[in-house]
Amino acid sequence: MAHRALGRCAMRSAFRCVRRARCCPDAPMLDSCEPSTSSSSRNLAWLQCAAVGKSSQSWRLTPGTTSAPKGYPSLDLKPPTQPLPDPEIMKHVEASLGQLDAKPLAPAPRPVVVVISGPSGVGKDAVLTRLKEQREDLYFVVTATSRPKRPGEVEGRDYFFVGRERFEQWIAEGMLLEHALVYGEYKGIPRQQVDAALAAGTDVVLRIDVQGAATVKRLIPDCVSIFVTADSEDVLVRRLVARKTEPLDKLLVRVTTARQENDHIPNFDYVVVNRDGELDDCVRQVSGIIEAEKARVSRRLQ
Numbered sequence: 001m002a003h004r005a006l007g008r009c010a011m012r013s014a015f016r017c018v019r020r021a022r023c024c025p026d027a028p029m030l031d032s033c034e035p036s037t038s039s040s041s042r043n044l045a046w047l048q049c050a051a052v053g054k055s056s057q058s059w060r061l062t063p064g065t066t067s068a069p070k071g072y073p074s075l076d077l078k079p080p081t082q083p084l085p086d087p088e089i090m091k092h093v094e095a096s097l098g099q100l101d102a103k104p105l106a107p108a109p110r111p112v113v114v115v116i117s118g119p120s121g122v123g124k125d126a127v128l129t130r131l132k133e134q135r136e137d138l139y140f141v142v143t144a145t146s147r148p149k150r151p152g153e154v155e156g157r158d159y160f161f162v163g164r165e166r167f168e169q170w171i172a173e174g175m176l177l178e179h180a181l182v183y184g185e186y187k188g189i190p191r192q193q194v195d196a197a198l199a200a201g202t203d204v205v206l207r208i209d210v211q212g213a214a215t216v217k218r219l220i221p222d223c224v225s226i227f228v229t230a231d232s233e234d235v236l237v238r239r240l241v242a243r244k245t246e247p248l249d250k251l252l253v254r255v256t257t258a259r260q261e262n263d264h265i266p267n268f269d270y271v272v273v274n275r276d277g278e279l280d281d282c283v284r285q286v287s288g289i290i291e292a293e294k295a296r297v298s299r300r301l302q
């Protein structure tokens with residue numbers, strides 16, 4: 001294990017390794033960092049400890065330490081600097097080619113609408129809460145619902161908890177991009193939030209149930225739909241039971257519906273498994289999908 005971890009880290013430059021503290025996922029190795037006989041592997045092993053800011057028993061590194069422990073070779077961890085262009089050559093180039101254009105070479109991407117969907121209890125809210133902490137560049141649409149607030153939920157942050165009557169009024173006034181009756185309660189996407197964010201050039205994230213996702217795909221064909229699922233039905237049900245938000249009869253309905261919803265995976269662009277205890281990994285994948293979609297050439301063409 002230690003050997004594999006060293007090999008993985010060796011592929012990265014020292015600078016990137018220290019800046020990206022999560023680049024050395026083989027954490028068990030870090031707990032058993034032993035001074036090695038070869039100086040290059042000692043270097044790398046120490047670098048791994050420094051990268052995650054973790055103290056090893058034998059070296060007593062404190063979090064954030066970047067200087068080598070006693071007896072270990074010191075490392076130059078400064079970021080590589082960009083060499084400055086020779087002004088004489090630059091002058092010559094501009095004299096020959098005219099003033100160089102500073103406008104971006106690639107057109108800016110059009111904002112993307114991301115749809116996060118999946119069965120009840122799979123962790124959509126948990127994923128979005130974590131994603132919000134990490135991606136301030138995204139606009140997370142606050143869904144409207146007729147269901148009552150659950151403990152810990154905040155009006156306007158988690159949902160707009162509008163009563164059934166007001167919800168039906170919003171439907172009548174065309175204020176919702178899409179809405180559905182899910183487990184006896186309305187849920188819908190306020191249209192104005194989506195329009196305003198897109199008009200400002202901001203990427204938008206929607207959290208929608210599986211039937212609603214199909215509606216949005218029809219309305220916004222170039223939206224990116226991500227189906228979040230769990231490791232297994234067993235894991236999904238355990239999560240729902242542990243959440244303690246539904247009585248048994250409603251729990252059974254959710255599990256039965258989840259079985260049918262899983263069959264809709266082929267209608268989505270991506271599927272991401274929110275593995276038990278691996279929420280961060282799921283969030284990383286969702287974030288990566290958004291980045292990849294923004295890099296699509298088709299999104300940069302007008």
Ligand SMILES: Nc1ncnc2c1ncn2[C@@H]1O[C@H](COP(=O)(O)OP(=O)(O)OP(=O)(O)O)[C@@H](O)[C@H]1O
Nearest residue numbers: 120121122123124125126239243275276277278279
């Ligand atoms: N990767 C994970 N590992 C373990 N528990 C998780 C994970 N992701 C979410 N959970 C837990 O599972 C439960 C269900 O998650 P959450 O409420 O986010 O699901 P949801 O898909 O939003 O459900 P619903 O559609 O019913 O609102 C929560 O108690 C949450 O803390």
